[in-house]
Amino acid sequence: MxxxxxxxxxxxxxxxxxxxxxxxxxxxxxxxxxxxxxxxxxxxxxxxxxxxxxxxxxxxxxxxxxxxxxxxxxxxxxxxxxxxxxxxxxxxxxxxxxxVVTAWFARGATEARQERQQFLAKQGWPADAFVVLGIVKWTPREDPLTLIKAFRLLLVAHPSARLILVGDGPLREQVRKALASFKQAVFCPGYVAYSSLPGWYGRSDVFVHPAVDEPWGVSVNEALAASLPVVASSGVGAAAELIRPAGCGVEFPAADPVALAQALERLLLNPMLRKRYARAAALVGEAHDxxxxxxxxxxxxxxxxxx
Incomplete structure (x- = not known):
């Protein structure tokens, strides 16, 4: 070479x-x-x-x-x-x-938002569902179990909450067991093609990156390019450089499901805050094209x- x-x-x-x-x-x-x-x-x-x-x-x-x-x-x-x-x-x-190519993510997410109600109806979910998105490898490092625990807490207080959990991995059995009692509120499409990612961001209200040890986290960039508020753990490097300074989401302590649930509840209860974060997200996404x-x-x- x-x-x-x-x-x-x-x-x-x-x-x-x-x-x-x-x-x-x-x-x-x-x-x-x-x-x-x-x-x-x-x-x-x-x-x-x-x-x-x-x-x-x-x-x-x-x-x-x-x-x-x-x-x-x-x-x-x-x-x-x-x-x-x-x-x-x-x-x-x-x-x-x-x-990421910001315009491509923004365009795909916008198209998916226009079809969001059809997607919710197909899943049998309420029209006013608050949709949480996680796109993670099901590994200890990316920690999907903290996201699941936090979502379960959110669901108890807010039955209209729903979770899309994209991914797969060695924690598959633990994830399935953790979801068993409320699987009707969760959709797991498995691994998905990169070309379909903008659609998943567009169908959601907030993106969560729960990793405990992630030097960056490019999915944060993808979510921001799709104008989606982000909730990321303190173990995600992008949280310190993109989310915290720009005010386009929330950072929570890694491996703390209670803190994550509280952050999600705050966004669920405050649509205006979600809109403000979404506007800030679009600006950050453009700056990292x-x-x-x-x-x-x-x-x-x-x-x-x-x-």
């Missing part, structure tokens, strides 16, 4: 991290040949553990690796702080955030070529 890349004579090669090892070997080979290389990183200090002797060694080693690169392309401010702290230096930085990443790549190329 290194030989093939060198034949192309690119101005800059951006490598997504230094793991797996093939990425590290590629970076070393290209650097040895004089090829400018950039590091794309989504690691954060909050989501990384450097404890004990091995942790300190690993931290030193990662800092040395980061210094190999000519440019940095962090996904956000937390990733930039990680690079600065571990490397002990700085590099020209051109952010490469997780981004994929086109901005293209602009950053062009700026990085200009720097490499002209300094």
């Amino acid at each position: 290194a030989r093939q890349i060198r034949r192309l004579r690119p101005a800059l090669v951006v490598i997504a991290g230094y793991f797996p090892r093939s990425h590290l070997f590629l970076a070393l080979l290209l650097k040895a040949s004089g090829q400018p290389i950039g590091l794309r990183s989504d690691n954060t200090l909050q989501h990384t553990r450097f404890t004990g002797y091995r942790g300190r060694l690993r931290r030193w080693g990662i800092g040395a690796l980061q210094r190999l690169f000519d440019t940095w392309h962090p996904v956000g401010e937390q990733a930039q702080a990680y690079l600065l702290r571990l490397s002990g230096t700085s590099r020209p930085s051109f952010p490469f955030p997780y981004a 994929a086109g901005h990443s293209i602009d950053q790549f062009q700026a990085a190329l200009a720097w490499v070529q002209h300094g």
Whole structure:
């Protein structure tokens, strides 16, 4: 791969991290040949553990690796702080955030909202249902069980609440058992095609990302592009950078179903708040359109070529 890349004579090669090892070997080979290389990183200090002797060694080693690169392309401010702290230096930085094609998500969500009543009727759900959406892998890290526990609390107080839980995974049996007593209020379509995602956002009133350890969470970007308020856990990196500053949703303590239920109830009871969050979400979604990443790549190329 290194030989093939060198034949192309690119101005800059951006490598997504230094793991797996093939990425590290590629970076070393290209650097040895004089090829400018950039590091794309989504690691954060909050989501990384450097404890004990091995942790300190690993931290030193990662800092040395980061210094190999000519440019940095962090996904956000937390990733930039990680690079600065571990490397002990700085590099020209051109952010490469997780981004989506905002117009595509917005268009698909709008079309789905126009057909929302038909969807509710097909499920046998009330016309005034408050629909909570989760799109998560059914794994301990993404923690669908906290969302289910919170929704059960919400449903007891508000029988018109409904849950769409998209995904699947190794916690399948635990999820099914947790849903058994109120499965009539839940729709689980399994894994869905990426092309259908805007429709699920458009059918919903709020999106929840419950992960306990997620450095970013690109589904937050998708929901915001669809003008959907977001409730995300403190374990989701995007909560700190997109939701909290912009006022387009709510952050709750990770693995706390009571706090999540309270946040959902607040949105259920306050349609005007949902509308305000939705307007703010659309603005944030537009600011993180994929086109901005293209602009950053062009700026990085200009720097490499002209300094």
